[in-house]
Amino acid sequence: MPNSRIIGTGSYIPEKVLTNLDLEKMVETSDAWIVERTGIRERHVAADGEAASDMAAAASRRALEMAGVRPEDLDVIIVGTISADMPMPSAAVLLQQKLGASKAFAFDLSAACAGSIYGMGIADSFIATGRVRRALVVGVEVLTRILDWTDRNTCVLFGDAAGAMVLAPSDGPSGILSTHLHSDGAGAPALYIPAGGSARPTTEATVREKLHYVKMNGREVYKIAVRSLTAVLGEAFATNRVTPDDVSHVIAHQANLRILESVLQRYAIPMSKCWVNLDKVGNTSSASLPMTLDQANRAGRLSRGDLIAMMAIGAGMAWGGALVRW
Numbered sequence: 030m031p032n033s034r035i036i037g038t039g040s041y042i043p044e045k046v047l048t049n050l051d052l053e054k055m056v057e058t059s060d061a062w063i064v065e066r067t068g069i070r071e072r073h074v075a076a077d078g079e080a081a082s083d084m085a086a087a088a089s090r091r092a093l094e095m096a097g098v099r100p101e102d103l104d105v106i107i108v109g110t111i112s113a114d115m116p117m118p119s120a121a122v123l124l125q126q127k128l129g130a131s132k133a134f135a136f137d138l139s140a141a142c143a144g145s146i147y148g149m150g151i152a153d154s155f156i157a158t159g160r161v162r163r164a165l166v167v168g169v170e171v172l173t174r175i176l177d178w179t180d181r182n183t184c185v186l187f188g189d190a191a192g193a194m195v196l197a198p199s200d201g202p203s204g205i206l207s208t209h210l211h212s213d214g215a216g217a218p219a220l221y222i223p224a225g226g227s228a229r230p231t232t233e234a235t236v237r238e239k240l241h242y243v244k245m246n247g248r249e250v251y252k253i254a255v256r257s258l259t260a261v262l263g264e265a266f267a268t269n270r271v272t273p274d275d276v277s278h279v280i281a282h283q284a285n286l287r288i289l290e291s292v293l294q295r296y297a298i299p300m301s302k303c304w305v306n307l308d309k310v311g312n313t314s315s316a317s318l319p320m321t322l323d324q325a326n327r328a329g330r331l332s333r334g335d336l337i338a339m340m341a342i343g344a345g346m347a348w349g350g351a352l353v354r355w
């Protein structure tokens with residue numbers, strides 16, 4: 030029997046839309062280039078004054094309502110984010126305060142775009158020990174605040190959003206069958222923020238040189254992503270002795286349509302099984318996976334007994350996969 034199952038999902042997408050045509054006016058790019066290379070057409074941007082914990086609270090309230098769980102009954106809150114409200118304290122404690130989840134211990138998890146799948150794996154393990162009965166796992170990013178809007182290599186890719194899941198002990202065959210989490214720090218130079226940490230504290234010079242913004246070697250990230258996600262899906266299938274044909278849905282972190290297509294092609298899984306939203310929201314990092322799950326769930330696409338394959342990868346590199354029996 031699985032340790033835990035997902036009993037509620039929620040998401041929040043800020044109102045303001047930034048289209049590829051808007052970006053054409055900001056950097057040397059084109060709608061055609063962005064769509065062809067990534068599949069992204071538009072993304073959303075948080076309102077002035079809207080911070081990670083605000084967006085996380087909106088997504089969490091929806092997930093808690095669906096789950097029928099009161100905030101005060103939560104035992105743990107795990108927030109995957111690299112764009113928390115501030116360096117200290119965590120977005121998770123600010124979220125705890127906003128929800129009134131007084132009993133929960135709360136912490137942020139830094140695994141970039143893999144933040145939610147890491148959070149899900151950790152929450153599942155906490156529940157397996159019996160230490161936790163109700164877990165809130167959130168992915169939230171306000172990456173538009175840490176992008177260099179003059180760098181076309183990065184600013185066309187990302188958007189803001191939040192996604193949340195409530196996990197509880199499983200009482201039957203439904204639930205998280207397995208999670209598979211991996212990291213490889215050799216990939217750190219491919220996607221990172223050079224300044225603003227202890228290695229290179231913020232100074233006038235780092236600000237002038239824009240070193241507190243996301244830097245990326247897109248080609249390198251692309252190669253690592255296809256290789257790692259393909260491997261982790263294979264690992265999940267082998268662990269559970271299922272075949273790719275058994276998969277009903279793929280719920281994946283949406284970085285790039287071509288990455289998803291390449292990975293699924295290796296297993297002959299049709300793209301029709303993969304819920305795609307990156308055309309509308311871009312790469313929303315840790316928010317992507319739970320938001321995508323929530324959209325599929327609320328659209329009534331997930332049926333009891335369906336087998337869901339999940340995968341996500343981000344800076345680190347950090348990546349993970351999971352199989353879930355809905």
Ligand SMILES: CC(C)(COP(=O)(O)OP(=O)(O)OC[C@H]1O[C@@H](n2cnc3c(N)ncnc32)[C@H](O)[C@@H]1OP(=O)(O)O)[C@@H](O)C(=O)NCCC(=O)NCCS
Binds near residue numbers: 182245250284
């Ligand atoms: C970023 C990405 C779309 C770039 O596509 P690519 O086919 O690899 O393109 P390249 O980086 O090789 O760049 C090709 C050319 O397009 C240019 N280019 C880069 N961004 C551009 C943009 N927004 N508009 C127009 N041209 C652009 C490059 O400068 C380069 O020009 P050059 O050949 O004159 O030097 C692709 O590498 C990618 O998706 N990588 C993964 C990124 C990712 O998912 N990151 C998050 C992981 S969670």
